[in-house]
Amino acid sequence: MSSVNYGSKRIVTGAGYGFRDWLAQRVTGTLMALFTVILLAQVIFTSGPIGYEEWAGIFASQWMKVLTFCVILSLLYHVWVGMRDIWMDYVKPLAVRLVLHVFTLVWLIGCAGWAVQALWRL
């Protein structure tokens, strides 16, 4: 076996190397950053004070609903990857980690469902 096992010489076996999550973290992060800028722009370019009508109006248009929906799903995945990293770094006992993973998933899926419900009621 050659002594160099990195870069283009790396011997890739069947296991995942985290590239998929690394990329997903950046793609979902970029989408959420764009959403932030778009939302901020709409708030800034609204003339006059922003009350309920103006604020809810931003989310009422169909394209904004679809975009917000995509952002909620991005957030779900982004936070799952991030939280799993935290648990993997600091929690070593497997049973405790499993419980925390399940808690994280239930917490996140519940939150995402609630957010989508609030969004689509509008």
Place this chain on the structure above:
Amino acid sequence: MTELARKRPEFRNINALKDLPSYRLPVAGIVSILHRISGFLMFLLMPLIIWMFDSSITSEISFAKLSAAFNIGIGFVPGWFMKLVALALIWAYLHHFIAGLRHLYMDVCHAVTKEFGKSSAIVTLALSISLTAVLGAKMFGLY
């Protein structure tokens, strides 16, 4: 066991109470751990964030209730405490946002020198803290 499958080394010689306080973390390291802490904070407070989102868009009445929660208080929670929690969330979002953009910039531009790590970390801290201060002052009605 092949070379690839051998047991990976583990280091557990850092005591959180005895060692961490005396470790001198470089400024990039401070940004990094704050990135993690801010993300964890937003994860924990996610139901509160969604409750605020829900209340703000559902109806005029729920919108008014949300405003009142910040100005007067809600239940046993005073308004100033709601504002303080919101300020923590504002900081967490700003820090996570700016530190995230820093990561993206580093990935896209291959900006991985030690110097860039330090200078961009300082910019991240300066921006996130000053923006938090500006928005916090606005929220507490200082201007």
